[in-house]
């Protein structure tokens with residue numbers, strides 16, 4: 445796997461999850477450095493209309509729109525049009541890691557959601573867990589990359605960071621701090637990965653999908 449020399453920080457995939465949106469403001473005001481020597485980071489709001497309305501989505505969940513990417517989506521729903529643009533833009537971007545920032549109302553603290561067990565990701569989980577023992581590492585890899593419904597899989601490399609508990613449309617400082625902390629370790633990991641400077645990584649506990657439970 446080649447070096448990744450570009451990071452795309454995505455917020456507002458769900459328009460009422462505010463931590464990532466505020467973190468982007470910090471980055472723009474140079475209060476948080478998302479660049480390292482081997483890559484530069486840029487920020488984008490995924491679904492500006494949903495952010496403007498302070499809702500999760502306008503017509504349908506944008507973060508479930510990417511599993512049928514080979515087919516042309518009917519563009520009658522707002523998020524289908526947004527997803528189509530993302531697919532076209534990210535398809536052509538190699539050597540870029542997409543980091544999609546989310547909140548949850550669940551009291552889970554910070555969770556790193558990894559969609560593949562490629563060593564790049566399993567090592568990322570180890571690096572973060574060693575430095576942030578309270579973090580949850582979740583592998584959601586039961587689907588192939590192409591079948592994943594998530595926005596961060598529209599490109600070649602992507603992860604999600606999800607931090608809670610935070611009510612939708614609200615902003616809590618401890619949740620924002622947790623997001624900054626986990627993001628910093630992910631960015632540090634990528635820098636060390638690019639430099640070939642990853643030290644020995646320990647085994648760690650992670651969560652995996654087992655079955656769906658109907659309640």
Ligand SMILES: [Zn+2]
Nearest residue numbers: 458461546547
């Ligand atoms: Zn979300």
